Amino acid sequence: MKKIYSLLALMSLFMLSGCSVYNFTGTGKIDAKTFQVNFFQNNADLIEPGIDRQFTLALQDLIQNQTNLNLVSNSGDLVYEGEIVDYRTTPMTATADQQAAQNRLTIRVNVRFTNKKKETDDFEKPFEFYYDYPGATLPTSAVLNTAIQTIFERITQDIFNDSLAKW
Secondary structure (H helix, E strand, O other): OHHHHHHHHHHHHHHHHHHHOOOOOOOOOOOOOEEEEOOOEEOOOOOOOOHHHHHHHHHHHHHHHHOOOEEOOOOOOEEEEEEEEEEEEEEEEEOOOOOEEEEEEEEEEEEEEEEOOOHHHOEEEEEEEEEEEEOOOOOOHHHHHHHHHHHHHHHHHHHHHHHHHOO
């Protein structure tokens, strides 16, 4: 009976030792200790006030919640910077009387990621996502807040995956 317990304990030890590289956010070992997210200026042709700050904070929150990196205001090991380059609403489908039945809010953010510990990870690329809403409603208050939150959740997760999770 002691041999069975010893064998089970040894098997458990081997199974748990394989978990040290993986965590629940999907990132491997991160050599960095700090990160900084510079303010993402809104350079879109159509300006929605406050989304630049909302996006910057959303990216900071996501990285803080999914890693053990410390947020710093300068000299971070990982640096995220860029700008909101597009904010637009377009009709997606029309009704028989040529009214918009569905509209789409699209936001595109250009991101420059710098990893001071591993320069091969650096990139600059755009990230974009959209939110569809009924054509009869205007993108104001509750609809707009839901749309922006949904879009930013997806974009920030895509940035996280490309920069740290390597998906």
